[in-house]
Amino acid sequence: xxxxSDASGVPVATIKFYLRERLLPAGERTQPNQSQYTDVHLRxxxxxxxxxxxxxxxxxxxxxxxxVLDLPGQSVHxxxxxxxxxxIPPTPTxxxxxxxxxxxxxxxxxxxxGWDVSPNNPGLHGAATVLRTMAxxxxxxxxxLLEPYARAAEMAAAADLDAVTGxxxxxxxxxxxxxxxxxxxxxxxxxxxxxxxAQEHVSVQRLAKRPGPRPAAATAASxxxxxxxxAISTVPTDRSTP
Amino acid sequence: xxxxSDASGVPVATIKFYLRERLLPAGERTQPNQSQYTDVHLRxxxxxxxxxxxxxxxxxxxxxxxxVLDLPGQSVHxxxxxxxxxxIPPTPTxxxxxxxxxxxxxxxxxxxxGWDVSPNNPGLHGAATVLRTMAxxxxxxxxxLLEPYARAAEMAAAADLDAVTGxxxxxxxxxxxxxxxxxxxxxxxxxxxxxxxAQEHVSVQRLAKRPGPRPAAATAASxxxxxxxxAISTVPTDRSTP
Numbered sequence: 001x002x003x004x005s006d007a008s009g010v011p012v013a014t015i016k017f018y019l020r021e022r023l024l025p026a027g028e029r030t031q032p033n034q035s036q037y038t039d040v041h042l043r044x045x046x047x048x049x050x051x052x053x054x055x056x057x058x059x060x061x062x063x064x065x066x067x068v069l070d071l072p073g074q075s076v077h078x079x080x081x082x083x084x085x086x087x088i089p090p091t092p093t094x095x096x097x098x099x100x101x102x103x104x105x106x107x108x109x110x111x112x113x114g115w116d117v118s119p120n121n122p123g124l125h126g127a128a129t130v131l132r133t134m135a136x137x138x139x140x141x142x143x144x145l146l147e148p149y150a151r152a153a154e155m156a157a158a159a160d161l162d163a164v165t166g167x168x169x170x171x172x173x174x175x176x177x178x179x180x181x182x183x184x185x186x187x188x189x190x191x192x193x194x195x196x197x198a199q200e201h202v203s204v205q206r207l208a209k210r211p212g213p214r215p216a217a218a219t220a221a222s223x224x225x226x227x228x229x230x231a232i233s234t235v236p237t238d239r240s241t242p
Numbered sequence: 243x244x245x246x247s248d249a250s251g252v253p254v255a256t257i258k259f260y261l262r263e264r265l266l267p268a269g270e271r272t273q274p275n276q277s278q279y280t281d282v283h284l285r286x287x288x289x290x291x292x293x294x295x296x297x298x299x300x301x302x303x304x305x306x307x308x309x310v311l312d313l314p315g316q317s318v319h320x321x322x323x324x325x326x327x328x329x330i331p332p333t334p335t336x337x338x339x340x341x342x343x344x345x346x347x348x349x350x351x352x353x354x355x356g357w358d359v360s361p362n363n364p365g366l367h368g369a370a371t372v373l374r375t376m377a378x379x380x381x382x383x384x385x386x387l388l389e390p391y392a393r394a395a396e397m398a399a400a401a402d403l404d405a406v407t408g409x410x411x412x413x414x415x416x417x418x419x420x421x422x423x424x425x426x427x428x429x430x431x432x433x434x435x436x437x438x439x440a441q442e443h444v445s446v447q448r449l450a451k452r453p454g455p456r457p458a459a460a461t462a463a464s465x466x467x468x469x470x471x472x473a474i475s476t477v478p479t480d481r482s483t484p
Binding site for chain 2: 110115124178196
């Protein structure tokens with residue numbers, strides 16, 4: 001186990017936790033107090049870590065997603081659906097008129113966009129919950145985000161499916177499944193981080209008081225000079241570029 | 243406190259937790275064992291709940307975001323930046339060649355798109371972390387998501403700023419700030435749920451074996467008939483449409 005910890009960079013205590021939580025299969029016992037681990041274990045440890053630490057899944061969510069990866073014989077399309085259900089903890093649907101109206105609003109919008117989605121898709125319940133929350137916070141205007149966000153989500157999903165199809169170009173179904181599931185989970189985090197960057201970019205364009213335009217392509221890749229006007233992310237952090 | 247619990251639908255124990263965690267200001271003490279709460283408290287409770295339960299923030303993240311909302315005199319642009327930093331726990335930047343290369347890859351992509359972002363934006367570190375994770379999981383192909391995701395994120399951010407500008411149409415800076423911060427936090431959840439729906443929609447179009455095309459606009463808004471082929475979200479759940 002020491003070697004496994006060194007190779008993966010994951011502490012022994014964390015590996016023991018993964019074993020206890022049945023995220024990681026036990027090694028082959030070679031002696032009473034000694035187990036043998038293989039590259040399969042190493043790959044699995046990296047995957048668990050990515051699902052939990054980068055994808056933000058709970059232990060139960062990670063366990064469910066891994067179980068889906070290990071399912072034999074499912075189509076890639078079905079694996080995507082099963083993984084979606086595994087990563088999102090089920091929550092009861094509030095049976096209120098307001099919640100039903102919010103769900104109808106989501107379905108109407110998607111219908112207008114010509115989307116073909118099942119009423120069981122957990123995203124439907126989730127999106128309706130967010131709309132209800134916006135209304136409860138006296139922010140009904142935020143419901144206008146629904147359609148542009150759906151268009152943005154469709155662009156992201158098209159890229160997801162491109163990656164999955166690309167991974168299966170050699171006819172390797174297991175490669176497609178792995179790319180689909182990993183992309184689904186860690187892709188969420190990528191999209192949210194890019195939204196943070198995009199918010200700064202759009203906010204600079206629209207809201208920041210600036211002395212004048214500067215060449216955007218150059219500044220995006222190089223550190224901001226110390227004389228810049230205050231900007232969305234000039235708050236001091238431990239993370240400034242060296 | 244009983245009335246506050248009834249009005250907000252949040253249990254008394256949870257309200258006490260919010261008070262203890264300094265998420266909620268204390269009520270005005272009217273008698274030794276009695277405090278007075280106002281609509282300000284009620285609104286704040288709804289906000290805390292939205293940030294934590296819908297936005298997925300930690301208690302510390304919610305406390306930071308609320309502190310930013312309460313800051314006087316900041317421009318909307320600065321509030322957005324401060325809120326971004328408050329909601330994302332700072333993590334040390336790994337000083338490895340691989341991590342720096344991943345960050346350069348993100349910056350190069352954004353530079354090509356003409357984005358103007360600060361090297362301190364926490365999304366830069368986050369996006370680079372996801373790229374490194376994809377590489378460690380032997381999924382370098384997923385790095386191709388970077389550019390289409392960035393374009394999708396820009397669409398979402400443009401809608402965010404539209405909502406903020408709309409909220410400030412009457413010259414109300416506080417309304418703009420509130421819409422900006424709430425939209426930033428709960429909007430993440432909306433975008434991710436719509437991505438789940440979009441993945442089903444695109445997957446149905448590309449991967450599902452189906453008897454033939456059907457009118458998409460109609461099926462998206464109405465329950466799927468029982469004779470449909472297996473689809474991404476036909477897994478049984480507690481949440482099926484009544």
